[in-house]
Amino acid sequence: MFITTVTPRFGDMDFLGHINNTVPAVWFELARNPLWRIFVPDFSRSHQYWPLIMAHTDYDFIEQLYFNDDVEIRSWITCIGVKSFTVHQEARQKGRLCVKGNAVIVHYDFKNKQSTPLPEDKKKLLAEHMKPK
Amino acid sequence: MFITTVTPRFGDMDFLGHINNTVPAVWFELARNPLWRIFVPDFSRSHQYWPLIMAHTDYDFIEQLYFNDDVEIRSWITCIGVKSFTVHQEARQKGRLCVKGNAVIVHYDFKNKQSTPLPEDKKKLLAEHMKPK
Amino acid sequence: MFITTVTPRFGDMDFLGHINNTVPAVWFELARNPLWRIFVPDFSRSHQYWPLIMAHTDYDFIEQLYFNDDVEIRSWITCIGVKSFTVHQEARQKGRLCVKGNAVIVHYDFKNKQSTPLPEDKKKLLAEHMKPK
Amino acid sequence: MFITTVTPRFGDMDFLGHINNTVPAVWFELARNPLWRIFVPDFSRSHQYWPLIMAHTDYDFIEQLYFNDDVEIRSWITCIGVKSFTVHQEARQKGRLCVKGNAVIVHYDFKNKQSTPLPEDKKKLLAEHMKPK
Numbered sequence: 001m002f003i004t005t006v007t008p009r010f011g012d013m014d015f016l017g018h019i020n021n022t023v024p025a026v027w028f029e030l031a032r033n034p035l036w037r038i039f040v041p042d043f044s045r046s047h048q049y050w051p052l053i054m055a056h057t058d059y060d061f062i063e064q065l066y067f068n069d070d071v072e073i074r075s076w077i078t079c080i081g082v083k084s085f086t087v088h089q090e091a092r093q094k095g096r097l098c099v100k101g102n103a104v105i106v107h108y109d110f111k112n113k114q115s116t117p118l119p120e121d122k123k124k125l126l127a128e129h130m131k132p133k
Numbered sequence: 134m135f136i137t138t139v140t141p142r143f144g145d146m147d148f149l150g151h152i153n154n155t156v157p158a159v160w161f162e163l164a165r166n167p168l169w170r171i172f173v174p175d176f177s178r179s180h181q182y183w184p185l186i187m188a189h190t191d192y193d194f195i196e197q198l199y200f201n202d203d204v205e206i207r208s209w210i211t212c213i214g215v216k217s218f219t220v221h222q223e224a225r226q227k228g229r230l231c232v233k234g235n236a237v238i239v240h241y242d243f244k245n246k247q248s249t250p251l252p253e254d255k256k257k258l259l260a261e262h263m264k265p266k
Numbered sequence: 267m268f269i270t271t272v273t274p275r276f277g278d279m280d281f282l283g284h285i286n287n288t289v290p291a292v293w294f295e296l297a298r299n300p301l302w303r304i305f306v307p308d309f310s311r312s313h314q315y316w317p318l319i320m321a322h323t324d325y326d327f328i329e330q331l332y333f334n335d336d337v338e339i340r341s342w343i344t345c346i347g348v349k350s351f352t353v354h355q356e357a358r359q360k361g362r363l364c365v366k367g368n369a370v371i372v373h374y375d376f377k378n379k380q381s382t383p384l385p386e387d388k389k390k391l392l393a394e395h396m397k398p399k
Numbered sequence: 400m401f402i403t404t405v406t407p408r409f410g411d412m413d414f415l416g417h418i419n420n421t422v423p424a425v426w427f428e429l430a431r432n433p434l435w436r437i438f439v440p441d442f443s444r445s446h447q448y449w450p451l452i453m454a455h456t457d458y459d460f461i462e463q464l465y466f467n468d469d470v471e472i473r474s475w476i477t478c479i480g481v482k483s484f485t486v487h488q489e490a491r492q493k494g495r496l497c498v499k500g501n502a503v504i505v506h507y508d509f510k511n512k513q514s515t516p517l518p519e520d521k522k523k524l525l526a527e528h529m530k531p532k
Binding site: 009026033 | 429
Binding site: 021050055059 | 188190194197
C-alpha cells in the first residue's frame with residue numbers, strides 16, 4: 001500500500017462548496033507516482049521509453065469532500081495480468097471514505113504502438129503492494 | 134444526443150505527447166452543460182438549489198488523443214431511474230473513437246443531504262436524449 | 267488579432283460562484299494556439315524542435331466571470347523583440363472586459379538551453395497580428 | 400513566511416517534459432491557504448462571507464521545473480494597503496529559484512460588490528509575514 005496526503009486548494013471546490021468530481025482523478029494520478037518509480041526508477045525528462053499507458057479509470061463518489069481538511073489517498077495493486085495491472089485507490093477525509101476508484105494500466109511500447117508483457121521483476125515489485133483480501 | 138466540440142490546449146498533452154488521462158473528465162463535464170440546463174434552465178450564481186450530485190464516473194481509453202485536432206464529444210442518456218440517471222459519452226478525433234465513459238448522476242437535496250425522486254417533467258426531457266439501442 | 271470562444275465548465279467556478287482566478291491562464295493558453303501554428307505549422311507529436319518557452323505571464327482581474335455565458339478571448343501581438351515577443355489578451359463576457367493579461371514568449375533552443383533570435387519570416391507573420399495603437 | 404511543499408504530478412508536465420506554465424498558478428493558490436485562514440479561521444462550506452477577491456497575478460519563469468523533485472513554495476506579504484495586500488511567492492526545486500510571482504488581493508464585500516478597508520487586526524496578522532528588505 002502507498003499512502004499520499006493532499007491538501008485541497010480553494011479552486012478545487014466548485015460552486016456547491018465541495019471538491020469537484022474531476023479533482024480526485026488528478027489526486028489519484030499523483031498518488032500513483034510510486035508506481036511509476038517501479039517502472040522508471042531513474043526518471044529523467046529525456047527518457048523516451050515510458051512503458052505504461054492508461055486503459056481504464058473509474059470513480060465512485062461515496063461522500064462529499066470539502067476544502068477544510070487534508071485528504072489521505074491509499075493505493076493498492078488488486079490485479080496483475082500478463083500485460084496489465086490494476087490499481088485500487090481510496091480517498092479519505094477525517095476518516096470518512098469519500099471516493100474509491102480503479103485504474104487499469106497497460107505495459108505498452110509507444111514506439112511500436114502495442115501492449116507488451118509485464119517483466120517478471122516488475123510483477124514481483126507490484127505484488128509487494130497487493131491489497132489483502 | 135448532445136454534441137460538443139473542444140479544442141485541445143498545449144498543456145492538455147503530457148510528456149508522452151498525447152492528451153493526459155485526466156483531461157477527458159474535464160471535457161465530459163463541459164459536454165454535460167446542456168443537461169444542467171434541463172434542471173436549472175435559468176442558472177444564476179445566487180441559485181442555492183442545484184439538485185444534482187455525481188455518484189460515479191468511468192472512462193475507457195481506446196485510442197490516444199493528440200493535440201493537433203478538435204475533439205467531438207457526443208452525450209446520450211442511457212438509463213433513467215427513480216432518483217438517478219446515467220449519461221454515456223464518447224470522444225472522437227478525426228472520426229476515431231478515443232474515449233468512452235459513463236456518469237451516474239443523482240437527484241439530490243443538498244440542504245437535507247439526501248437523494249430525492251427525479252421529477253416527471255425532467256424525466257421526459259432527459260428521455261428525449263436517450264441513446265438508441 | 268485572434269478570437270477564440272470558450273464555454274465555462276461547472277468546475278471552473280469556485281465556491282464564490284465565479285470563475286476561479288487560475289482558469290483564465292488555461293483559456294489564454296488555448297487562445298494562443300494560432301501563434302503556435304506560426305512557428306510549428308505542421309505540428310506532430312514526434313516533433314522535437316518546439317522553439318518557444320514562456321518567460322512571463324500576468325493577469326488583471328477587472329470584472330468577475332460567471333458560468334452562464336461564453337467568453338470571448340482576443341489576442342494581439344504588442345511587442346516583437348530580437349529573441350522574444352509579447353502577446354496581449356483580453357477575456358470578455360457579454361461585452362464586459364473581465365480579464366486582461368500579457369505573455370512574454372522567448373524563442374528558445376531546448377537542446378542547447380539558450381534563447382535564439384526570432385527568424386525574420388516569423389517576425390513578419392507575428393507583425394500581422396500587431397495591436398493597433 | 401509560509402512554506403508549502405508540492406509534489407509534481409505526471410500530467411503537470413507538458414509535451415516539452417517540463418511543468419506547464421499554468422501549473423504554478425495552481426500551486427501558488429494552494430500555498431496561499433494559510434492566508435485564507437487569517438481571514439476565515441473557522442472556514443466552513445456554508446460560510447457566505449468570504450472577504451477576498453483576486454485583482455492581479457503575475458509570474459516570472461526563471462528556470463524550468465521538472466517532474467522528478469518536490470517543489471518548495473515560499474510566500475511572503477510585500478505590501479499592506481488600505482483595502483488590499485500583495486503576496487510575493489517563489490517556487491524552488493533542488494534549491495534553484497524557478498518561478499516567482501505576485502498576487503494582489505482585495506478585501507471585498509461580495510454582497511455589495513465593493514472593496515472595503517482591511518480590518519486592523521487582520522493587517523497585524525499579515526504584517527507578521529512581511530518579507531524582510
